Amino acid sequence: VIDIGQPERSVVTTCAYCGVGCSFKAEMRGDELVRMVPYKDGKANRGHSCVKGRFAYGYAAHQDRILNPMVRDSIDQPWREVSWDEALSFAATKMKGIQQQYGKEAVGVITSSRCTNEETYLVQKLTRAVFENNNTDTCARVCHSPTGYGLGQTFGTSAGTQDFDSVEHSDVVMVIGANPTDGHPVFGSRLKKRLRQGAKLIVIDPRRTDLVKSPHIKASHHLALRPGTNVAIVTALAHVIVTEGLFDEAFIQERCEWDEFQDYVEFVSDPANSPEAVELLTGVPAEEVRGAARLYARGGNGAIYYGLGVTEHSQGSTTVIGIANLAMLTGNIGKKGVGVNPLRGQNNVQGSCDMGSFPHELPGYRHVKNADVRDIYEKQWGVTISDEPGLRIPNMLDAAVEGTFKGLYVQGEDILQSDPDTKHVAAGLAAMECVIVHDLFLNETANYAHVFLPGSTFLEKDGTFTNAERRINRVRKVMAPRNGYADWEVTQLLANAMGANWTYTHPSQIMEEIAATTPSFANVTYDLLEEKGSVQWPCNEAKPEGTPTMHLDGFVRGKGRFIRTDYVATDERTGPRFPLLLTTGRILSQYNVGAQTRRTDNVVWHEEDLLEIHPHDAELRGIKDGDWIKLMSRSGETSLRANVTDRVSTGVVYTTFHHPTTQANVVTTDYSDWATNCPEYKVTAVQVSLSNGQ
Ligand code: SF4
Numbered sequence: 001v002i003d004i005g006q007p008e009r010s011v012v013t014t015c016a017y018c019g020v021g022c023s024f025k026a027e028m029r030g031d032e033l034v035r036m037v038p039y040k041d042g043k044a045n046r047g048h049s050c051v052k053g054r055f056a057y058g059y060a061a062h063q064d065r066i067l068n069p070m071v072r073d074s075i076d077q078p079w080r081e082v083s084w085d086e087a088l089s090f091a092a093t094k095m096k097g098i099q100q101q102y103g104k105e106a107v108g109v110i111t112s113s114r115c116t117n118e119e120t121y122l123v124q125k126l127t128r129a130v131f132e133n134n135n136t137d138t139c140a141r142v143c144h145s146p147t148g149y150g151l152g153q154t155f156g157t158s159a160g161t162q163d164f165d166s167v168e169h170s171d172v173v174m175v176i177g178a179n180p181t182d183g184h185p186v187f188g189s190r191l192k193k194r195l196r197q198g199a200k201l202i203v204i205d206p207r208r209t210d211l212v213k214s215p216h217i218k219a220s221h222h223l224a225l226r227p228g229t230n231v232a233i234v235t236a237l238a239h240v241i242v243t244e245g246l247f248d249e250a251f252i253q254e255r256c257e258w259d260e261f262q263d264y265v266e267f268v269s270d271p272a273n274s275p276e277a278v279e280l281l282t283g284v285p286a287e288e289v290r291g292a293a294r295l296y297a298r299g300g301n302g303a304i305y306y307g308l309g310v311t312e313h314s315q316g317s318t319t320v321i322g323i324a325n326l327a328m329l330t331g332n333i334g335k336k337g338v339g340v341n342p343l344r345g346q347n348n349v350q351g352s353c354d355m356g357s358f359p360h361e362l363p364g365y366r367h368v369k370n371a372d373v374r375d376i377y378e379k380q381w382g383v384t385i386s387d388e389p390g391l392r393i394p395n396m397l398d399a400a401v402e403g404t405f406k407g408l409y410v411q412g413e414d415i416l417q418s419d420p421d422t423k424h425v426a427a428g429l430a431a432m433e434c435v436i437v438h439d440l441f442l443n444e445t446a447n448y449a450h451v452f453l454p455g456s457t458f459l460e461k462d463g464t465f466t467n468a469e470r471r472i473n474r475v476r477k478v479m480a481p482r483n484g485y486a487d488w489e490v491t492q493l494l495a496n497a498m499g500a501n502w503t504y505t506h507p508s509q510i511m512e513e514i515a516a517t518t519p520s521f522a523n524v525t526y527d528l529l530e531e532k533g534s535v536q537w538p539c540n541e542a543k544p545e546g547t548p549t550m551h552l553d554g555f556v557r558g559k560g561r562f563i564r565t566d567y568v569a570t571d572e573r574t575g576p577r578f579p580l581l582l583t584t585g586r587i588l589s590q591y592n593v594g595a596q597t598r599r600t601d602n603v604v605w606h607e608e609d610l611l612e613i614h615p616h617d618a619e620l621r622g623i624k625d626g627d628w629i630k631l632m633s634r635s636g637e638t639s640l641r642a643n644v645t646d647r648v649s650t651g652v653v654y655t656t657f658h659h660p661t662t663q664a665n666v667v668t669t670d671y672s673d674w675a676t677n678c679p680e681y682k683v684t685a686v687q688v689s690l691s692n693g694q
Pocket of ligand 1: 015016017018019020021022045049050051052053054184185186187
């Protein structure tokens with residue numbers, strides 16, 4: 001037992017890891033953070049937390065943090081430590097020079113889903129008001145961009161429909177392509193509690209996650225589908241609901257576009273969409289699909305929770321649409337206990353999307369082509385805003401390789417490790433004349449940077465994060481930034497070095513600007529957040545207390561819209577050389593590429609990424625548990641150790657992506673979602689063989 005003594009003060013703030021957004025009391029003695037205590041009044045966690053949030057703040061004090069700005073003329077030179085003034089002047093001169101030589105469109109930014117709403121708002125403002133283009137994209141590109149598209153098309157806005165409390169009213173829960181006990185542990189615990197109370201569970205996942213069978217919990221149906229066949233399964237569920245007359249006609253007549261519903265009925269009723277017709281494709285027995293469809297449609301309040309196993313596919317957007325169709329078909333929308341709920345991976349991925357990080361949307365998901373919306377920002381910022389959508393991350397990298405895109409400001413995102421097709425990312429970065437990395441650590445992307453601007457942690461700044469239930473939580477400064485400036489200040493300094501005249505002195509002023517220009521945030525102020533603890537958007541004149549459940553009486557778009565979901569096979573195919581399908585996911589103790597959690601004591605719980613392989617597939621290859629194996633795809637190869645387990649089916653292998661030594665994305669493909677370019681991380685044809693070591 002370690003006696004840490006009594007804290008001298010405590011500050012309530014929000015966890016910087018996953019999209020649950022747990023509230024904590026950071027207990028301090030002097031400038032030292034001695035303990036993070038889950039906050040009992042936190043509305044997202046109600047006094048609970050997981051190991052990441054509670055014990056993994058150590059990265060803030062880690063020796064690897066870079067605290068002084070650095071520059072270099074080319075990436076083969078060593079870094080030179082310089083003052084903030086010199087670094088910002090160096091960066092601004094380079095970016096201005098690029099724009100003069102190659103045009104305004106030759107530079108862009110990538111915002112961070114780990115930074116605050118206020119910081120993200122400023123980075124997209126930098127792009128639109130200072131760089132004068134729309135080349136802003138977000139790391140949500142590689143995770144939940146299909147959620148934005150799919151829910152926008154069907155419901156009218158990109159957001160989970162419920163609050164977390166809602167699960168306590170669910171009778172049937174369908175979890176698709178998500179592993180909440182590892183990825184969103186505090187919500188996972190609440191879900192398990194509801195299941196122990198008797199709610200029924202349907203899991204759609206190629207892998208037997210803990211939810212499928214654990215003490216006191218057993219899924220009624222586990223549809224262990226072949227990776228890449230989500231659309232076929234979701235459409236088959238709809239086929240059963242429609243052809244067996246299980247749909248909620250009254251709800252659909254009142255709340256949805258009737259003509260489009262009829263077209264949809266014709267589409268899903270086609271026998272080619274029946275569970276029997278797709279059984280061979282999906283690998284799921286038709287009776288299991290029929291049973292799951294009947295349970296979801298007739299089991300009472302039905303809620304759907306989904307994750308990156310839905311979105312990170314070449315048909316990610318189509319599956320999101322299919323999920324929205326299921327909820328509308330059964331009337332499972334607009335009340336407690338139901339709904340469509342994307343489980344957001346990162347602490348502020350919802351907020352980074354809300355704040356206008358996408359190249360085609362201003363804050364609040366409003367298209368840059370909309371002159372009325374541009375007019376709001378043109379008046380606010382005193383500039384002219386381009387009506388041309390900008391470049392997405394993959395398009396920026398393509399343009400860099402082609403020689404037309406030359407400068408990039410990346411805030412809090414390691415695209416070299418987290419984006420697909422590592423070789424192509426490296427080629428794009430290497431072709432640029434100015435890469436500015438603004439981060440806590442010298443990450444993999446920084447190997448290609450010319451300017452390194454030290455970042456600040458969530459403990460060192462004020463602001464807000466928006467969690468997966470649209471809850472705007474306060475982030476409160478616990479200690480002074482070790483690097484000298486909070487991230488929002490650095491962006492302001494960079495903008496001013498480029499010629500702007502921004503004068504924010506506190507993030508609350510940025511929130512005032514967000515509220516003044518974004519209808520769904522119109523009533524949000526720091527005073528309101530102090531009073532309420534947190535609020536869920538929309539929070540405006542119509543909903544002054546915020547909105548726990550969306551689409552109560554009508555959808556944001558008016559009437560809900562059914563859209564047909566034709567299955568199109570991915571271009572990634574298995575064959576004699578690459579006979580297995582690789583899919584990926586997270587583990588409880590680690591967070592994404594591990595830049596933060598690997599620099600904490602959490603590393604002792606997960607020292608390396610492992611490849612899960614079924615005993616039958618392992619035996620065929622002479623592989624035993626713990627052996628070093630070579631994992632090879634058409635894109636590249638890597639080595640890691642085998643975990644022989646029946647959690648995966650034959651023909652499927654699985655790994656996590658937390659360690660740079662593994663570099664799982666060396667093997668993933670460059671296929672992506674048809675609507676949003678979200679990479680297809682979840683389907684890669686691979687071969688696995690014994691290797692001689694690391
Ligand atoms: Fe909560 Fe997620 Fe942080 Fe864990 S990682 S404490 S579940 S916000």
